[in-house]
Amino acid sequence: MTPDGAPPLREAAHNRRRLLMERSRPGREGVTLPASDAPPQPMPDAAMLRDGLELPEVTEGEVVRYFTHLSQLNFSVDTNFYPLGSCTMKYNPKVNEAVAALPGFALAHPAQPERQVQGALEALFRLQTFLQEVSGLPAVSLAPLAGAQGELAGVLTLRAALEARGEGRRRKMLIPDTAHGTNPASAAMAGFQVVHVPSDSGGDIDLGAVRAEADGDIAGVMFTQPTTLGLFDRNALEMCRVVHEAGGLVYADGANMNALLGRAKLGQMGFDVVHMNLHKTFSTPHGGGGPGAGPICVSAELAPFLPGPVAVRRDDGSYGSETPARSIGRVGGAQGNFGVLIRALSYITLLGADGMLDVSGNAVLNANYLLAKLRPLYDLPFDRPVMHEVVFSARKRPGATALDVSKRLLDHGFHAPTMYFPLVVPEALMIEPTETESKETLDAFVEALHRIDAEAAADESFLHGAPYDAPVSRLDEARAARRPELRWREPEA
Ligand SMILES: Cc1ncc(COP(=O)(O)O)c(C=O)c1O
Structure with missing residues (x-):
């Protein structure tokens, strides 16, 4: 909600996300090519030429905004906390x-x-x-x-x-x-x-x-x-x-x-x-x-x-x-x-030798901090201190499966933890904070997970629709990886 209680500006968000073809207007140009310094070449056979090739007609400014927006959709350790267990997504100096x-x-x-x-x-x-x-x-x-x-x-x-x-x-x-x-x-x-x-x-x-x-x-x-x-x-x-x-x-x-x-x-x-x-x-x-x-x-x-x-x-x-x-x-x-x-x-x-001790010490401290803060929310299959990461089971609350929680975290600006691995833990959430995260970041993450849990407690089906604020929501992930649709298509009327 906006401060005056109006609904979020979804149209503005949509405007930012417009694809290049949707930004296209006849006659707009974004580039001036220099005169060719190569001798003219004969055109290929007519059968090899395509007629009416539809290319976006856009100004340079639109192109820059489009690609800059795309680049901002990337999630990385440089943008926010990335607790992908086992992958050790620490900050890279x-x-x-x-x-x-x-x-x-x-x-x-x-x-x-x-x-x-x-x-x-x-x-x-x-x-x-x-x-x-x-x-x-x-x-x-x-x-x-x-x-x-x-x-x-x-x-x-x-x-x-x-x-x-x-x-x-x-x-x-x-x-x-x-x-x-x-x-x-x-x-x-x-x-x-x-x-x-x-x-x-x-x-x-x-x-x-x-x-x-x-x-x-x-x-x-x-x-x-x-x-x-x-x-x-x-x-x-x-x-x-x-x-x-x-x-x-x-x-x-x-x-x-x-x-x-x-x-x-x-x-x-x-x-x-x-x-x-x-x-x-x-x-x-x-x-x-x-x-x-x-x-x-x-x-x-x-x-x-x-x-x-x-x-x-x-x-x-x-x-x-x-x-x-x-x-x-x-x-x-x-x-x-x-x-x-x-x-x-x-x-x-x-870092030197002393720094190495800080790495391992803080990696373990951070993981155990998250263990302590999150154990009220999730099952802990093996109840003992952990090393660099902690694996919970999200089987406690039916409206908050590991997938639901992970998807909703994206709305909070956090990368999802590793899910459903290791296989021996049902509904596994494998969280690895790494040593490079501050207490403030860990606290913000903990708060997000508590909020998400409260959402599921209030409405059992709410999290099943998450993420609500991402450009795409629940994908057929296997198909998206194996048969991605990368070509623009005219929206169906
Ligand atoms: C425990 C473990 N072993 C092996 C690997 C494989 O390493 P890589 O992804 O560099 O091939 C990983 C990767 O995350 C891992 O977590």
């Missing part, structure tokens, strides 16, 4: 962009002779050294171009190590029921047989189920620590011991590393391979399929099989890049996603 744009980085070419790109190679070497430190594992490859690709590279490296032991026949890869979908996909692509392992009643991996599968056919386990339930799995150490004793190797999905930075090392817990999502943990822009980096850190046994190239410091102090002796090969061109790697190094260097 702009200084990272400035560092990545330095000519020595931005203009370096992967085929340049090493002596010309010593600084770029040193930067990669430093990042590797840092990741060794953080993971507690002695060897690193920065080559994988995404978390999922790091997983594939990691399990291929694991398979190569088993083969080198003469144990290549081992096929079973255990995957907990809370795993990110990319884990079983990577294991299957690497030729393993995926065996699902349940969680126990406390939300930890079911050790009985692990023991039951720990036989001569077990290749290993792919495990996320902290888990996608946002929990530090208390059985992880014992799980590593059981799998090792049976002759398998242990893979850690380190995508949730922001909870552990500077506090716990996955290598010291017994994991043989860890992938990290630099684009999440170390603040580089991502989402929408944008660039990422999923380096893998491995134990000494697995080091010879790492994907290349790996940055090295030679005895004379110079830097180079080499492919490990028995490498599984390349997983992409050049040196990995160099621009992402540099942004991550910039973040790490900016």
Whole structure:
């Protein structure tokens, strides 16, 4: 409502949202083309020319307003809070962009002779050294171009190590029921047989189920620590011991590393391979399929099989890049996603060792703050302190399913949390605040969720129509992704 009680100015909103064809008026022009400086060319065959091609006729001002408005429809961490669980949508400091744009980085070419790109190679070497430190594992490859690709590279490296032991026949890869979908996909692509392992009643991996599968056919386990339930799995150490004793190797999905930075090392817990999502943990822009980096850190046994190239410091102090002796090969061109790697190094260097402790401390504090503030509204399937994210179940109030709540949050200007994942929680709302959000932002988010709950309490069907203030409301999401309608059509009379 407006202050005088009049209804909202829906027509004004509609006016702003008009498509380019709706702005078109005969005779308006937005561009003057310079005279052609190319010799005139013969026209193509008449059969190839279209008659009456309908193009919008608009002024430059209309075009600028149209595209500027479109750009404002984008939601990003630069516009508001983005608590998309597991995706770690933290603020990406702009200084990272400035560092990545330095000519020595931005203009370096992967085929340049090493002596010309010593600084770029040193930067990669430093990042590797840092990741060794953080993971507690002695060897690193920065080559994988995404978390999922790091997983594939990691399990291929694991398979190569088993083969080198003469144990290549081992096929079973255990995957907990809370795993990110990319884990079983990577294991299957690497030729393993995926065996699902349940969680126990406390939300930890079911050790009985692990023991039951720990036989001569077990290749290993792919495990996320902290888990996608946002929990530090208390059985992880014992799980590593059981799998090792049976002759398998242990893979850690380190995508949730922001909870552990500077506090716990996955290598010291017994994991043989860890992938990290630099684009999440170390603040580089991502989402929408944008660039990422999923380096893998491995134990000494697995080091010879790492994907290349790996940055090295030679005895004379110079830097180079080499492919490990028995490498599984390349997983992409050049040196990995160099621009992402540099942004991550910039973040790490900016914060330093103490800053890493702040990252993990605040990520965990923020998630537990939201847990405390939101627990009156939702069910908490595993009632214990969380790490970097909290997973609620929105099954309490029938008029406020996870989808309803998420859609209504858009009207409040917040991005929706992850919904319906992990699969073990019905009506899951997976909320990850990250360490970069202030208490004021978290409080505004909490208030929005309380208001939304009150709306559902007052009218059970109200939230089913949300969002009310977005350009499009409830879409057939699968169809919108697979068969998007991108062409303007004359509205039906
Ligand atoms: C736990 C976990 N593992 C793996 C991945 C896959 O990473 P990417 O999206 O970079 O492929 C993600 C991504 O969000 C994740 O949350």
